[in-house]
Amino acid sequence: MFKNYLKIAWRNLTKNKQQTIINLLGLTMGTLSCLAILLYVFAQLGYDEHHDNADGLFRVETIIERDGQQPYESSTSSPPIAFALKEDFPEVQEATRVVLTDVFYSMLMRAADSEDSYYESRVYMADSTFFKVFDFKFLEGDKKTALDQPNSVVLSSSLADKLFGEKDVLNKAIIWGSGDGALTLTVKGVFDEKAQKSHLNPNYLVSMGTPGMGTFVQNFDNFATNNFVYSYVKLAPNVNASQLEDKLPGFIQVRASEDLKSAGMGNKILELQKVKDIHLYSEGRNNQLDKVSDITFLYFLLSLAFFIQLVACVNFINLSTARASKRAREIGVRKVVGAGKNSLMGQFLGESVLLSLFAMFISIPIVILLLPLINDLTQESLTYLHLYQWQIIVLLLTIGVVTGLAAGIYPAIILSSIKPVRALKSAAILPSGSGNFRKALVVFQFVVSIGLVATVIIISQQFKFAQTKDLGYKKDNLIALRIGTEDASSKFESLKSSFLNIPGVTSVASGNYAPSEMILADNGFYLPGGNSENRTVVKRNGVSDGYFKTMGIPLVKGRDFTAADTVDQIIVNEATLKAFDIKLENALSSTLIQGTDEETFEMRIIGVVADYHFASLREEIQPLFLHKETEPNWLFLKTNTDNYASLIAGMEDQWKSTVSNVPFDYRFVDKEVERLYDEEKRLGLISVAFTFLAIFISCLGLFGLISYVTEQKKKEIGIRKVLGASVHSVVQMLTKDFVKLVLVAFLIASPIAYLLMSKWLQGFTYRIEIEWWVFVLSGGFALVITLLTVGMQSLRSAVANPVKSLRTE
Structure with missing residues (x-):
């Protein structure tokens, strides 16, 4: 019986080739989209689940509340908090801290027996308890003791290979830093960074007892200030984290009230975030350690996959029900000879499931071939091995079967319900409401298409806005060059002079932070x-004279720094004046006081610059002051040239002749700023790609449907033409119903898209306004696509010779 059903299904599929190809192509595109999105989504899941007692690991995060200001939410906390929690609460089994040193200084590193130095990112200083809290797969060394001693370092396997080029690297020496401040570190372990997924994603870790930042963190005992440490606690089994969190206000009251008062800070709130949730649920939290995703983005992608697959199912339903009359006689004959309704439903459902599973198998090799493109879109490193996850296999099979059932259930019910007498007499065989149902399905397709087009336009507008908005400085033709060492920093003036002699370099300045870098320093x-x-917290950046000219930041009052200026002379932005309620005309006679009543420092304002975005557009411009810096971290070069290859080569020659054993590390500022909006760019590209897929699938369905409609009406068209109807009137007759459906879909899709995108835009402090023409353009696009798809097929029928359609009568 089953074998017979398969034979009949196969014969019917091969007999109606056009319908089969359209359905197969639509289902394949839908399944391909689902598979690609599932691969990406699963790559974002499972972060930090491999740790022992992963449900009991929490990051201690900080919310600082000040009068008249927005609460500042940070992923960091003050240095002593983590171990104080362990000391005060028996619920806390272990604690550890990490400091991302990239933010504070760039450290060169090299193997002790090599002259090749490198700047490496994701460098952490970590407590000796780090590997008691977090589990990493060690390839060499003992993780229990790896960070116990000062000057110890644990390397990722890729970095160990880069530095030493061999497997056994335990107890080998690394030179960390340069000049008089260089330290010799001993390798105490190597871990496999690819074994598990973690929000930490370290490249290497240095023991916290190592002199410098590590010892500063260990000795710092203020519970209010210096909120730059990432603090983690491991709770004892069966401890309720919410109950512990309820005790934290009392902890702050006892431990930090005096420090908060002395620092002039408002209320400080501690929260516990589950480590497993950091990668996907950190929206609104500042100062993330590494790139995080957003669960809302994943929900959007999954919704996109669902609707694309649904559009493919709608095509199948429309075409199957529209062509029901083609199978009427077959159904009538089978019912006459004893076939029951259930067996017929099983037959039709089997055909749709067979087609869906076939589409599923076709989609797999296509996705493998498209993996490079998918990786470009998603900024991931997916391989064909990701397809072998049992969850992916189960979901893919489920999608194949469910899609087949969803697409085939309505046609199966309709076809199996046909009365044999009506079928054999060639009477009307479909229920009266089936035509309206098909129209509703077509409207749904248009709603999805119009909504997706509007979404793509709005996302693209916001991304373009972020790229083109006046940031308050000129990011184009601006090069940032990392200084990195005290030796290079001390040669700033020499470097500046040599760079100014390079054709194409118009000005040179320096600073502690490059544009787009996270500024943690404040006073x-x-x-x-x-x-x-x-007191009011103001961000801090040290710069050289000429900085504002090089960066293109306008001074609205006062003057730039000069060589004679001292560190107590500062230039502030307009946001600082607003924070202190200082009028612009009084700015140059104003001073700001830093410190406590026992020891204060008076800072004299000598200039005011226009507000500029030194952070992402997601954040409001914060108060900022700039002071004279003699040992900067970055050089900035303003350029004017069409030959950047020659300019960069000249810069590198001058760098190597002035500074030895320091890599020439440069970047274009506009590209770095663009990276701040990688998520929006990725969202835009993915939306565009899958929107075109959805529209393509819809067009397939329209093509198949209008092909059937014109075939059904070919005799009517022939009679109309014989009686004098024009081609235009025939085309109009065939297309007007579809145009009405587009208009209905436009009225439904526009408010839905507006509400969804308004909510998405709320995540940006600086954002576009949604304009009415976006929806008109989306509806117009759908209308044009419809007219092209339907009109071309209609035109073929309208210009056909009427004799051919009537001669059989």
Whole structure:
């Protein structure tokens, strides 16, 4: 019986080739989209689930509340908090801290027996308890003791290979830093960074007891300030994290109230975030360690996959029900000879499931071939091995079967319900409401298409806005060159002079932070005569004279730095004046006080610059002051040339002749700023790709449907033409119903897309306004696509010779 069903299914599929190809192509495109999206989504899941007692691992995060200001939410906390929690609460089994040193200084590193130095990112200083909290697969060394001693380092396997080029690297020496401040580190372990997925994603870890930043963190005992440490706690089994979190306000009151008062800070709140949730649920939290994703983005992608697959199912339903009359006689004959309704439903469902599973198998090699393109779109490193995850296999089979059942259930019910007498007499065989149902399905396709087109336009507009918005400085033709070492920093003036002699370089300056870099440095200030306990935090950046000219930042009051200026002379942005309620005309006679009542420092304002975006457009411009810096971290070169290859080569020659054993590390500022919006760019590209897939599938369905409609009406068209109807009137007759459906879909899709995209845009402090023409354009695009798809097929029928369609009568 089953074999017979398969034979009949196969014969019917091969007999109706056009319908089969359209359905197969649509289902394949839908399944391909689902598979590609599932691969990406699964790559974003499972972060930090491999740790022992992963459900009991939490990051201690900070919310700082100040009067009249937005609460500042950070993934970091003050240095002493983690171990104080362990000391005060028996619920805390272990604690550890990490410091991302990339933010504070760039450290050169090299193997002790090599002259090749490197800048390496994702460098952490970590407590000796780090590997008691987090599990990493060690290839060499003992993770229990790897970070116990000062000057110890644990390397990722890729970095170990880069530095030493061999497997056995335990107890080998590494030179960390340069000049008099260089340290010799001993390799105490190597871990496999590819074994598990973690939000930490370290490249190498240095023991916290190592002199410098590590010992500063260990000795710092203020619970209010210096919130730059990533603190983690491991709770004892069966501890309720919410109950522990309820105790944290009391902890802050006891431990930090005096420090908060002395620092002039408002309320400080501690929260516990489950480590497993960091990668997907960190929206709104500043100062993330590494690139994180967003669960909302994954929901969007899964919804996109669902609707694309649904559009493919709609095509199948439309074409199957529209062509029901083609199988009427077959059904009538089978019912006459004893076939029951259930057996017929099984037959038709089997055909749709067979087609869906066939589409599933076709989609797999296509996805493998498209993996390079998918990786470009998603910025991931997916391989064909990701297809072998049992979850992917189960989901793919489920999609194949469910899609086949969903696409085939309605046609199966309709076809199996046909009365044999009506079928054999060639009477009307479909229920009266089936035509309206098909129209509703076509409207649904248009709603999805119009909504996706509007979404793509709005996302593209926001991304373009972020790229083209005036940031307050000129990012184009600006090169940032990492200085990195004290030796290079001390030669700034020599480097500046040599770079200015290179054709194409118009100005040179320096600073501690490059544009797009996260600025963690800040100071608390208050006005003379004010309350030192109610200070305002102002971000800090050290720069050289000529910085504002090079960066293209306009001075709205006062002057630039000169060689004679000292560190107590500062230039502030307009946001700082607003924060302290200082009028612009009074700015140059104003001072800000830093410190406590026992020891204060008076900072004199000598200039005011226009507000500029030194962070992402997702964040509001914060108060900032700039001071004179003699040992900067970055050189900035303003250029004017069409030959960047020659300019970069000249820069590298000058660099190597002035600074020895320091890599020539440069970047174009506009590209670095663009990276701040990688998520939006990725979202835009993915949306565009899958929107075109959805539209293509819809067009396939329209093509198949209008082909059937014109075939059904070919005799009517022939009679109309014989009676004098024009080609235009025939085309109009065939297309007008579809145009009406587009208009209905437009009225449904526009408000839905508006509401969804308005909510998405709320995540940006600086954003576009959604304009009415976006939806008109989306509806117009759908209308044009419809007219092209339907009109071309209609035109073929309209210009056909009527004799051919009537001669059989």
